[in-house]
Amino acid sequence: MDIYLVGGAVRDELLGLPVKEKDWVVVGGTPEALQASGFKPVGNDFPVFLHPQTGEEYALARTERKSGHGHGGFVFHTAPDITLEQDLIRRDLTINAMAQAPDGSIIDPFNGRADLEAKVLRHVSDAFAEDPLRVLRVARFAARYYSLGFRVAEETVQMMTRITLSGELRHLVAERVWKETSRALMEKSPQIFFRTLHDCGALADLFPELADLDGIPQAPDHHPTVDVLTHQWRCLAQAARQNLPLTPRYALLCHDLGKSMTTPDGWPDHRNHERRGETPAREMSERLKAPKEMADAGMTMVRWQVQVHRALKLRPPALLHLLRTLDVLRRPRRLKFLVDACEADFRTCAADPKAPFPQREFLIGAAEIIRTVDVAGLREAGLNGPALGRALDDKRVRALKEYKKEFQEQWQQDPSP
Structure with missing residues (x-):
């Protein structure tokens, strides 16, 4: 042997x-x-x-x-x-x-x-076309080695395009597509995975919700002058720069899907896109058979990203409602991935990528405030049932009001990142 x-x-x-x-x-x-x-x-x-x-x-x-x-x-x-x-x-x-x-x-x-030295990703033989999963594998390798200067050979892009046109991608089982996608999202340049799939037409087959964002304009006062799909790529690139884990990266993949459902007469503002985005985010997660945590991350990002960005403007009752809806007392990791993803979105749009993002510290601190509000004294006062719940909410709202005031005063004195 x-x-x-x-x-x-x-x-x-x-x-x-x-x-x-x-x-x-x-x-x-x-x-x-x-x-x-x-x-x-x-x-x-x-x-x-x-x-x-x-x-x-x-x-x-x-x-x-x-x-x-x-x-x-x-x-x-x-x-x-x-x-x-x-x-x-x-x-x-x-x-x-x-x-x-x-x-x-x-x-x-x-x-x-020789291809390593030339920094080229090239298929070996025509046998490449027999396995449609290789379309995703090449895209993943492109994401891994993009920072080293690698590119996909034109003849390999053409081969991948022929595989896409053959319809073979539709026969891939969801578990294999998710495995390649989750690995690609954690590569050094995850946006290149999706761009490579877009170049050969595979994005429309595998991620139609993303492909539908191509060419859709955004409001220039909040975003650089790029379409929604390009903004998605930039968000993923920023997530990699922040070295974020998989959960917030997948959340970012879902965060603007609702903008594809804005009719042209509503461009470029995309009002209520977060509400519209719930359906495509759910459908994409279900089709990919994404793990429960990932599917929840996508839906949470879609629903609450605007509230996170506006966190410092929320009145204390609305802030309490947000924290309660996110279930921060039992699921603190949920708030962490949400603010991570929102920070990447913010930095993608900001003129200064190092600009402060106080929403992170503010929301994590607010969650700690409601966690430490003492309920024992209310019980000792004889409260229980709905009356106890209302009293506890009132106490938390007062604590959040004081916390917000102190946070804003401190932020004005030292607005460092």
């Missing part, structure tokens, strides 16, 4: 990036031989084995044949006479189709090293 390091480990080592995991391909081997050496079989689609000491994946060299629709529509074949080159030619990009021999030499039959 000959064993080679393959895929991302070879690519990232040549790029000088940290190697997070290693995958190996076994040429000339059999399942029986690997198991006799202590390897543990895993996976149902084709023979993959875990190394008995390292736990790393070792796959038998294989070929594959298209047998149906979607990402899973393949028949795989393994045999001792399958060559390394036959295995590599089925991979997605040339930069992922290199192998490293035990002596450290690089086997590169499809010029992946």
Whole structure:
């Protein structure tokens, strides 16, 4: 048996990036031989084995044949006479189709090293078109390496466009689309994932709610002179600069979906777009089968973003209503991701990206104020039931009124970020 390091480990080592995991391909081997050496079989689609000491994946060299629709529509074949080159030619990009021999030499039959040096993402062969999931994978790699200067080869964009036009993307299962999307949202340039999909027409198939924002104008007094879709890209880029986690990034993906439902006679103001946005945000999350926390984040951002931006102008009863609706006492993380996402939105629109965003400190402080309002004294006074609830609300409103006054006085003295 000959064993080679393959895929991302070879690519990232040549790029000088940290190697997070290693995958190996076994040429000339059999399942029986690997198991006799202590390897543990895993996976149902084709023979993959875990190394008995390292736990790393070792796959038998294989070929594959298209047998149906979607990402899973393949028949795989393994045999001792399958060559390394036959295995590599089925991979997605040339930069992922290199192998490293035990002596450290690089086997590169499809010029992946040259494409690394040229900073080009190029498909290996026409077999690329047989797996529609590769459209999303290429877009994700584009998002990962955009900051290094990488671009997608024009012939690969054309191949991705043909896959889109074939209708194959509609056969992808939601779980795989969500997995690629969630990983892409956490890349260094997440906006490039969606822009790349837009360039090949796939955005309209996979994220029609986003595609519908293309070309829709916004009010210039609140936003730079870009359409709503471009604003979405800029928000995601800002979220990456702030190093935000996945939840607020997904919330930002949903936050302006309602603007697609404004009729042209209402442009560019988009009145009540937050209310209109609830339906497309819910539909997108349901179609993607996004986890419950993500779906909730999208809806919460759509509904309450305007209130967050206006937080310092809210009267204490309205502020209490907002905090209660967000359920901040039981779910403090919900307020955290909401203000994180709103801050990214604010900085995208602000003339000075370092301008202060006092809403964050103000709302988090307000949540702490209502958390510390003592209810025991009200009970000791004999209050219970609805009367207790009203008295507690009155006490919280008074506390918020005093807190707001103190916050504004302090802010006027020291308006630092």
